[in-house]
Amino acid sequence: MSFKEQVSSMNMEAIVEMCIDQEQQAIDLYTMARDQAKDKSARQKFQELIDMETEHKVALKDFELERYLELPPADLKVTDYLMAPNTRENMTTQQILILAAKREGKTARMYQELADLFVQDKKLNTFFQMMADEELRHKHDLETEYENEFLQEG
């Protein structure tokens, strides 16, 4: 069953639950990575990501339409062709940024599909579009950080 077919058979409550679950999976992944990380700065970076995803979860629960109104930035696609690293205890900041940017990109695509699915329902369409934009914004920020540090070609 495609994602579209799967979502079409769900009610709104179940869709939001699915999205919250998606955010929770990200929180769990980053928490595990934070707890495994030996390096203090890597732990800090994972904590930043946990805080960000927790905020998304709250937004979904409250169904807050006004939370993210800024226009989305361009998708830089910097990490799209890079290999996704596995989480392990001594991850480098470079690997953390790739992991997180890829994850944000994947979640952005999920919300975008939901927004497209509910194109007739303005309220739902707007909400999921904003969530997609928000995830894309995070991907953009992570990729900008990646580019500034790891692609200076000096």
Added chain:
Amino acid sequence: MKRERPQSFNTVPIKERLTIPRQDMPEQDALQRSTNFLEVNLGLNPEQAVIEAQRCIECKNPTCMDGCPVNIKIPDFIQLICNEDFLGAADKIKEDNSLPAVCGRVCPQETQCEEVCVVGKRFEAVAIGRLERFVADYAMIHGNGSTKVFDKPEPSGQKVAIVGSGPAGLAVASDLIKEGHEITVFEALHEFGGVLVYGIPEFRLPKAILREEVANLEAMGVKFVKNFIVGRTMTIQELMADEGFDAVFLGLGAGLPRFMNIPGENLNGVYSANEFLTRSNLMRGYEFPEWDTPLYRAKHAIIVGGGNTAMDAVRTAKRLGADEASIVYRRSEEEMPARNEEIHHAKEEGVAFLNLVNPIKFIGDEQGNVIAAECLRMELGEPDGSGRRRPIPMKGSEFTMKVDMVVIAVGNGSNPLIAQTTPEIETNKWGNIVADEDGKTSMEGVYAGGDIVSGGATVILAMGAGRKSAAAISEYLKSKVGSVV
């Protein structure tokens, strides 16, 4: 404080000075040099140096010194050249810069002292770098080591350990030995000079030049210890507690190569620029067969990146015999961080430039050797944080090119050894040591400077940071004496 103007020895009237053309530095023929490792630039001759020095208009408020990270007294040494006192000019530079022959070769003067030269506002800037190189080389041939006899100060009885013999460490050693401290430089490799010896090829910086500069410091009393890995052979704590060092300077540089994290980077024939250049430079791969260092002689080499390291690697690959040696860079030439001179030289030597191209995968044969690179074409978008236009992948633009060697030159990170073995020293998320503007770290008596703090930068910036740290260490050592009752 207002600076006293140096005595003028320039006999050319001011207006005429502006009509003198900037003196070209002779260089080896491009075709010839692309097959050897001899130095490309051959340096000005004395007549040219005097003519070039006469182009200086002796500004009332010279800005050139502000453009130099170690504040060399540029107007002063230029006047000494006008007076044909070349050894005096070398001494004048050495007051602020312990490595003039190195800096005269590898400093990006066009973005430092020469960029702010007043003559350069309307005409071509005075060739300060070429003049620096000329007097430093002249002093090496005609002078007495460090030229001026070094007046040894009274021993202070205090010991300073310098970790790393790159530009930052050598600058600290040079400043602190003059104050009577006992200085020991610890180097992990078997030759001194750090990135200057393992990173910069012979054709840009001959090793003999560097050895001479190190010998000068040795003659001044600096002790050099090689094959000594601080963090492994001995920790910083042991150096201070057991070996009695009163202060430590960390100038480890940024020697940890970064990769792109794309498929195929583990194939045979894919090198980091660090490994490739170290094999060629430090391990003398370029002197085959006298030195039998394993170093693949590629036919179709690509070097990924657009900085000076990429230029060094591609020109090395060409000299090692590659039929095609190409730069693959994801931005356009305008955004390249490499010096224009290096790009120009590379082109003259037959290096191809594939700009707005980015590899996304390396393909290997059954033996695990790289045989092709799958690439993507890019287009430029809006400027990014560095002010350069950002490259965006063009959908569906994938193409494959035949390669038998790839060198990744996208930058370097910090060596994690000190952070791992000395938890007292704070590092940032990139692994760089956190230090204040004087180089003071979070550990008492330990200072740091150069690329290990700033991330990859230039030789002269590392030296500037080293000199600031040297001044701070000097004050720290004085305060230690003062606090002993």
